[in-house]
Amino acid sequence: MNVAKKYNVKLLPLTDIHIGSGKDIEAYEYTVKDRYMYRIDMSEVFDKMSNSERENFCKILKKNNLFNIRSWIYNNYREEWGYIYKERVSSDFEKYYKEKIDDRSQDNSQLSISEFIGYDNKKYIPGSSIKGALRTAFIYSYFLENRKKYQIKKNRNEAQIMEANILNAEKIDRNQKLTGLEPKKDPFKMVKIFDTKEIELKKFSVNELKIKEGKLFCEILEGKYSKIKETKKVNFEEGINFDIVLAEYSFKKNSKIDYKKSLGIRELLDSLDTKMENILTFEIEKEREKDSYNTKEFYEFLKKIFNSFKNKNISLIRIGKYTGFNDKTMNLVTENPSEKSRTIFDENKYPMGWALIKVEEVNVWWIVF
Numbered sequence: 437m438n439v440a441k442k443y444n445v446k447l448l449p450l451t452d453i454h455i456g457s458g459k460d461i462e463a464y465e466y467t468v469k470d471r472y473m474y475r476i477d478m479s480e481v482f483d484k485m486s487n488s489e490r491e492n493f494c495k496i497l498k499k500n501n502l503f504n505i506r507s508w509i510y511n512n513y514r515e516e517w518g519y520i521y522k523e524r525v526s527s528d529f530e531k532y533y534k535e536k537i538d539d540r541s542q543d544n545s546q547l548s549i550s551e552f553i554g555y556d557n558k559k560y561i562p563g564s565s566i567k568g569a570l571r572t573a574f575i576y577s578y579f580l581e582n583r584k585k586y587q588i589k590k591n592r593n594e595a596q597i598m599e600a601n602i603l604n605a606e607k608i609d610r611n612q613k614l615t616g617l618e619p620k621k622d623p624f625k626m627v628k629i630f631d632t633k634e635i636e637l638k639k640f641s642v643n644e645l646k647i648k649e650g651k652l653f654c655e656i657l658e659g660k661y662s663k664i665k666e667t668k669k670v671n672f673e674e675g676i677n678f679d680i681v682l683a684e685y686s687f688k689k690n691s692k693i694d695y696k697k698s699l700g701i702r703e704l705l706d707s708l709d710t711k712m713e714n715i716l717t718f719e720i721e722k723e724r725e726k727d728s729y730n731t732k733e734f735y736e737f738l739k740k741i742f743n744s745f746k747n748k749n750i751s752l753i754r755i756g757k758y759t760g761f762n763d764k765t766m767n768l769v770t771e772n773p774s775e776k777s778r779t780i781f782d783e784n785k786y787p788m789g790w791a792l793i794k795v796e797e798v799n800v801w802w803i804v805f
Contacts, residue, residue: 440626440628440681440682440683441681441682441683441700441701441797442679442680442681442797442798443679443680443681443682443701443795443796443797443798444677444679444795444796444798445677445678445679445680445793445794445795445796446672446675446676446677446793446794446796447561447566447632447675447676447677447678447753447791447792447793448660448670448671448672448674448675448676448791448792448793448794449657449658449659449660449676449790449791450659450660450661450664450738450741450786450790450791450792451659451661451782451784451786451787451788451789451790451791452643452656452657452658452659452782452783452784452786452788452789453561453656453657453659453755453756453788453789453791454550454552454645454654454655454656454657454756454757454758454788454789455552455553455561455562455565455657455755455756455757456550456551456552456553456654456757457551457552457553457554459551460548460549460550460551461475461548461549461550461551461655462548463502463506463547463548464478464502464505464506464509465478466549467506467509467510467513468510468525468529468530468533468534469513469515471524471525471527471530472522472523472524472525473522473523473524473525473549473642474513474515474519474522475519475520475521475522475523475557476509476513476517476518476519476520477518477519477520480517480518481513481517481518484516484517484518485517489512492508492512493508493512496508503538503539506537506547507537507538510537520556520557521556521557521637522637523637523638523640523641523642523655524638524640524641524642525641525642525643526641526642526643526644526783528643528644528783529642529643529644529653532644532651533547546651547653548653549642549653549654549655550652550653550654550655551655552640552654552655552656552657557637558634559634559635559637559640559655559657560631560632560633560634560635561631561632561635561657561676561678561755562631563628563629563630563631563632563678564629565755565756566629566678566753566755566793567624567627567629568755569708569753569754569755570627570629570704570707570708570753571624572711572763572764573704573707573708573710573711573712573753574624574699574703574704574707575598575599575602575766576707576710576711576714576766576769577706577707577708577710577711578602578707579766579769580710580711580714580769581710584769585769585770585771586598586766586769586770586771587770587771593615593616596616596617597614597615597616597617598766599617600614600616600617600618601614603617603621603622603623603624604621604623605617605618605619605621605622605623606618606621623699624699626682626683626699627680627682627699627704628680628681628682629678629679629680630678630679630680630681631678632676632677632678633676633677633678635657635676639657639658640655640656640657640658641655641656641658642654642655642656643656643782643783644783645758645780645781645782645783645788646729646780646781646782646783646785647780656782659782659784659786659790659791660674661734661784661786661790662784664741665737670741670792672792672794675792675794680701680795682699682700682701701749701795701797705749705751705795708751708752708753709742709746709751709752712742712751712752712753712754713742714768714769715762715763715768716735716738716739716742716752717739718762718768719731719732719735720732720735720736720739729781729785729786730785731779731787734786734787738752738790741792745792749794749795749796750792750793750794750795751792751793751795752790752791752792753790753791753792753793754789754790754791755789755791756788756789757788757789758780758788758789759787759788759789760777760778760779760780760787761774761776761777761778762777763789
């Protein structure tokens, strides 16, 4: 029997966050009107059409032409036809959409939107995304705290073997060879991070991300960085709620887990701080040929936010897609860091995925068998 402790956490996005569902919203599954994207169910919309509208739409469908279908939907859709949900779109996206709705050239006609994870009209941040960020930070901080460098050996299951060594969760085969990480011994299995509560749709919008390759449109959870910079105030009441449950005192008595050090909320936040401070220092000191988006200035202000909350159960975290190679990997703690990492910016010209988390202990104890 293990005793676990519960924590309430608020996550406040600083810059735009995108966590993909793995699905794109195609141009015939939505339309844009007056700065809103209407996600539509065509069967429901079809039922709401008049007889003449249905007849005209069926003629369009028979031609099996995507450009004609999306153009007809745009020109004829009315809100009373119904929708799954609607959310704001940026002015840049709306302008591009209107320009390309009838564009039949293959190079410039892509209007698909990368969907934020959720179901029906409900969106959330998966606990697995947050847990992944905490786990990476914990492994990352090991190298900094022990003044070691990660030696890339390019072996099979190399990353798993590295984690197994740090977490004392080795998977040994019949030849007594270390082959990877044994899930049953992994101390992080005692870290339970729940999905966030449902996030209000008013906190989302469809935006264009800044990439070299072309246009990339995503549903994003909007960040508060500009507001914080202007007001010099951080309001966690605007944050998103989720829970963490930690069996943080059980390892010494747990015969199945070989990791005997503490792995409580303090250790998780400290490792997060260690990693984030390292990345902030790297970004501030980084030499850039040109800094069109004032990225150095962004990270200098982010460092001020970091310093103001250090050791107060408030930490910077980075989650979601497009956060970059240096965030997702051990690159900056290797012997020879790669310089291939690139930065993808949100529509406000800030690096994607930055947030704050504020942790509060709850006087609730769970019993885990």
